[in-house]
Amino acid sequence: MRITIVGCGDVGMALARHWQQQGGVELALTTTREERRAPLARLAERVLVLRADDRDALAAALADADVAVFTLAPSGDQAVDAPTYAATYRDSFASLVELLPQLPQLRQIVYTASCAVYGDAGGDWVDESTTPEPRDDHGQVLLESERLLQGCRTAERAVCLLRLGAIHGPGRQLLTRFRRLAGTIRPGDGGSHCSWIHRDDVVGAIAAAVADRWDGIVNVVDDEPLTVADLLHRVCTAAGWEPVRWDAGQPREQPPADRRIRNDRLRSLGYRLRHPRLQLPALRRLDTSLFDRVAERASQSPRLRQNHNLHAEPDPVQRFLNVLQPGTYVRPHRHRRERPGAGFECFVVLQGAVGLLLLDDRGEVIHQERLAAGGPVHGIDLAEDQLHTLVALEPDTVMLEIKEGPYRPASDKDFLATCPAEGTAEAVSLEACWRARFTED
Ligand SMILES: NC(=O)c1ccc[n+]([C@@H]2O[C@H](COP(=O)([O-])OP(=O)(O)OC[C@H]3O[C@@H](n4cnc5c(N)ncnc54)[C@H](OP(=O)(O)O)[C@@H]3O)[C@@H](O)[C@H]2O)c1
Secondary structure, three states: OEEEEEOOOHHHHHHHHHHHHHOOOEEEEEEOOHHHHHHHHOOOOEEEEOOOOOHHHHHHHHOOOOEEEEOOOOOOOOOOOHHHHHHHHHHHHHHHHHHHHHOOOOOEEEEEEEHHHHOOOOOOEEOOOOOOOOOOHHHHHHHHHHHHHHOOOOOOOEEEEEEEOEEEEOOEOHHHHOHHHOOOEEEOOOOOEEOEEEHHHHHHHHHHHHHOOOOEEEEEOOOOOEEHHHHHHHHHHHHOOOOOEEEOOOOOOOOOOOOEEOOHHHHHOOOOOOOOOOOOOOOOOOOHHHHHHHHHHHHHOOOOEEEEEOOOOOOOEEEEEEEEOOOOOOOOEEOOOOOOOOOOEEEEEEEOEEEEEEEOOOOOEEEEEEEEOOOOOOEEEEOOOOOEEEEEOOOOEEEEEEEEOOOOOOOOOEEOOOOOOOOOHHHHHHHHHHHHHHHOO
8 A cells, every 4th residue: 555644743753653564555754844854764665845735746745645644733833823724734735635636546535633623612522523613713724624625535535534632642741741830820720621642542543544444534532531620630740740729710811622522433433542541650759849849848837847748648558758947846756556566657868867866754865866868877667655856957858757547636646745845945945955966976
């Protein structure tokens, strides 16, 4: 089979690699830039440098093609506005329409269209039978472009429009794309829905469309439309960033289009998604930017320390960062639990240094230990019932603490009643005394 990919950018190249590996396809690829000729030449029999609105050049690219796949898009940093869209899509398809009488062998046209043509559906589900109602000029241009292609269909020639959701995958990582939104306040409530598709599934769907000669419109989106708020929450959680907050009172020019796209037709055509939903890494990174943020809050807190929980309150294991600033007073206490031995506590110093003091029942220091990120002692595993306190020996000291959960504020700590309560003058001088024990060493 002879196939020409017109506009061989990111998706086009991934598709060309797929067909190259699979074999049995004679490929021609196009680019608008001479400098891309060499990299594309490794993937195909022929490379042509052209704009698809140049009718003669397009005729040469499609002269003996059985299938034309249009994966073109405005290049690089071109403005995404209606005139640019018209020059890229509409003018190219108008050229194609004029050429068709010269291309009797062309038995299928496939185009990677966009779900943007659906416009706003107020959060409702839309499918291929829904009348498109673009809500802006460039959506209107996309719809006009689709209609030009629809007019190319004959009994011998299939025309398949794959309406894609937003593409993610290699080179389009969500964590990179949304980094700048972490910790910001956005207008609205983030309740509008968006649909995504992995680049591998764009390639898979195009390849299936050609192999099985699909005709008509097919939505190519994954199974799970997400609200923007949910998406950004997942991204920020996965990356360990500050969450995005929403302010419904903040004015906004135009709320985003809200629609949920069905992919039933894609499934009924037998296509099995390789990525049926967004797979964000299920982890939280304990990195210096997190340390900095919590340390900032610790500096501003009257207690001069701040916890950052990694666990949820009912979890059976409490895992949290405790960030301490010099001067913080930790009232001596011990942990007791119903189950013998479960009142242990494990500390590891990840940044800075702390002085750990073990006390007897009268509040006398029986042992002291310097724990530091730089060692030689990095952490400690403390047994149940052992009275203890801590002082911060360096600014922005970060400890990872592990204790049995769930956290029950009333019974988590058994304080040594003879030691002063937090916030008292006695506490301030006692903390200074304890800290001095380490600086005098
Ligand atoms: N990104 C999304 O989330 C999304 C959503 C819906 C649909 N889509 C569609 O998905 C398809 C693939 O996108 P992509 O990410 O692979 O795009 P891309 O990497 O930007 O590649 C676009 C290709 O089109 C070429 N091109 C630009 N103007 C052209 C013109 N007038 N005539 C012929 N070729 C032209 C570019 O030429 P150069 O090689 O010179 O750069 C490039 O090869 C596009 O059709 C896009 O509209 C994308």
